[in-house]
Amino acid sequence: MFELRECNEEEKRELLERGADSKSVKVLDYFGNDIFFYDIKEQSVAHHDCWVNYTGLRSERPKMLMDILHEQLVISDGSRILDLGCGLSEMGIEINRRFGNISYLGVDVNNNLLKINEANFKSHSGSYRFKNFDLATSQHDDISGNYDVVMAMGSADSFFKIFPYVSECLKPTYIVCESHVGRQYNLEEIISACKDYRLKKSEDYSFTSVNGPVDPSWIGYHRRVNILEKV
Numbered sequence: 382m383f384e385l386r387e388c389n390e391e392e393k394r395e396l397l398e399r400g401a402d403s404k405s406v407k408v409l410d411y412f413g414n415d416i417f418f419y420d421i422k423e424q425s426v427a428h429h430d431c432w433v434n435y436t437g438l439r440s441e442r443p444k445m446l447m448d449i450l451h452e453q454l455v456i457s458d459g460s461r462i463l464d465l466g467c468g469l470s471e472m473g474i475e476i477n478r479r480f481g482n483i484s485y486l487g488v489d490v491n492n493n494l495l496k497i498n499e500a501n502f503k504s505h506s507g508s509y510r511f512k513n514f515d516l517a518t519s520q521h522d523d524i525s526g527n528y529d530v531v532m533a534m535g536s537a538d539s540f541f542k543i544f545p546y547v548s549e550c551l552k553p554t555y556i557v558c559e560s561h562v563g564r565q566y567n568l569e570e571i572i573s574a575c576k577d578y579r580l581k582k583s584e585d586y587s588f589t590s591v592n593g594p595v596d597p598s599w600i601g602y603h604r605r606v607n608i609l610e611k612v
């Protein structure tokens with residue numbers, strides 16, 4: 382599991398037809414499912430894609446997070462989910478593996494990731510959708526809708542700016558934010574921006590990744606997830 386193989390000709394065509402930059406894309410064995418995923422060796426590359434090295438689908442992180450959200454009854458069959466800064470939809474892929482009848486919108490500023498996501502979800506395109514959206518500057522109307530859960534996993538610096546809109550206009554039952562322990566200020570900013578929500582659960586967890594740093598004490602492997610509930 383978590384092994385990568387080269388794309389076959391049909392898979393290369395699929396990526397090409399969608400306009401995805403397929404240079405560093407391979408096919409990952411994710412719990413027996415074939416998933417297009419980056420093969421990145423560098424610690425840092427353009428558009429901040431280096432995080433796929435350690436936080437992505439080549440680790441148990443997405444599964445561990447969904448275990449927590451499932452146990453806390455935040456996500457279940459039928460949930461309507463908005464995934465802010467969805468990246469390679471690590472969360473969407475894990476959600477699709479274990480829940481049914483989901484309605485999911487993933488938004489990210491990096492268009493190449495969105496094209497890969499569309500290829501991964503081509504047979505679920507009615508229920509898993511993706512949109513280019515900048516959390517700091519895009520028109521909020523582009524993500525309006527009814528959501529049970531709005532999540533921001535791997536939250537970065539500009540993420541908090543969208544949360545007054547999320548909490549006051551979208552009003553999901555749950556808001557979930559997560560990052561590594563060195564970025565707790567990003568999570569605090571999000572919590573402060575959410576009016577009329579209380580902290581239901583804050584949980585720390587740790588993991589390692591097959592292609593991340595070998596040192597298990599590395600900061601990116603030690604993370605916190607906060608679940609806010611509407612009061």
Ligand SMILES: C[S@@+](CC[C@H](N)C(=O)[O-])C[C@H]1O[C@@H](n2cnc3c(N)ncnc32)[C@H](O)[C@@H]1O
Nearest residue numbers: 432466467468471489490491515516517534535
């Ligand atoms: C650390 S990755 C997290 C990916 C995924 N949510 C996860 O937890 O595995 C952060 C993602 O946020 C996106 N991002 C960063 N700033 C953004 C912004 N202002 N608007 C939208 N997406 C942004 C990046 O392109 C990247 O895909």
